[in-house]
Amino acid sequence: MKAIRIHAYGGSENLKFDEVPRPEPKSGEVLIQVYAAGVNPIDWKIRKGFLKQVYDYVLPVIAGADVAGVVASVGDGVTTLQPGQAVYGTADMMLSGAYAEYALGYADAIAPMPKTLDYIHAASVPIVAITAWQSLFDGANLQPGQSVLIHGGAGGVVAMRFSLPSGRAHE
Numbered sequence: 355m356k357a358i359r360i361h362a363y364g365g366s367e368n369l370k371f372d373e374v375p376r377p378e379p380k381s382g383e384v385l386i387q388v389y390a391a392g393v394n395p396i397d398w399k400i401r402k403g404f405l406k407q408v409y410d411y412v413l414p415v416i417a418g419a420d421v422a423g424v425v426a427s428v429g430d431g432v433t434t435l436q437p438g439q440a441v442y443g444t445a446d447m448m449l450s451g452a453y454a455e456y457a458l459g460y461a462d463a464i465a466p467m468p469k470t471l472d473y474i475h476a477a478s479v480p481i482v483a484i485t486a487w488q489s490l491f492d493g494a495n496l497q498p499g500q501s502v503l504i505h506g507g508a509g510g511v512v513a514m515r516f517s518l519p520s521g522r523a524h525e
Contacts, residue, residue, distance in 0.1 A: 357454035359414040363403030369417065377450040377458050379429035384464045386441060390477035391452035392420025400447070411447065418452030421445045421459065422467060422476035432461045440467040442476035444484070452477075 355376045362368045379385045397417055399405055422442040425435050435441060443464035445457035467476045490496045 355455040357416045357451075358418075359416050359453075360401050360411075361414045363401065363406065363413075366398075366401070368401065370414070372414070374416070374454070376456050379427055379432075379458060381430040382432060382461055383429040383449065383458050384432060384435055384441070384461050385426040385428070386421055386423040386445070386457050386459065386464070387426045388421055388452060388455060388457050389423040389473040390421075391418045391445075391457075392477040392479075392481065393418070394420060394481045396481065409447070415447055416451035416454050416457070417447065418454075418457075419444045419447060420477050420480045421452035421457050422471075422473040423457075425464075426456060428461070434461060435464060435466070440473075441465060442467045442471075442473075442480060444480045 355374060357372055357374050358369055359372050359374070360368055361370050377385060396405075396419070400409060400411070401417065420442075421444065423440075425437050425439045425441055427437055428435055441464050443459055445452040445459045446463070449458035449460075451457060463480075467473070471479070490502065494502075496502065
């Protein structure tokens with residue numbers, strides 16, 4: 355399969371378009387035929403080597419996390435997703451990133467794609483949604499019935515729409 359890999363930490367010249375073996379899912383993993391992949395600021399930060407102490411990648415590594423596509427196959431123990439199903443979520447760069455024809459992710463990080471989204475829009479959601487969710491609920495401990503006012507909000511993270519556990523939607 356074709357994939358874009360980071361061969362060395364540094365500038366964009368270290369991204370190479372390579373031919374690599376198609377990965378196979380292991381227990382708890384999902385192989386996704388990639389229809390769209392998102393591009394995030396963390397991607398260039400990883401490429402530059404700014405996060406070497408956080409992510410211990412063995413280079414070369416396939417870049418990208420946000421992914422949308424169709425389940426090609428599932429590993430043992432995966433019962434929530436089926437081959438042929440449209441999905442979106444985060445590929446795991448330790449396994450096989452999203453900038454490829456096929457990507458691997460853990461089943462608990464992949465979900466059925468909403469019918470209201472196409473593949474391109476679905477691939478733009480996972481990282482920004484996770485970031486916003488963690489900020490509001492894990493960091494700020496937002497509770498049902500509370501409201502959030504975001505001044506000067508722009509970009510993917512603050513443009514997300516949330517449904518609190520009470521079922522009331524917030525923007």
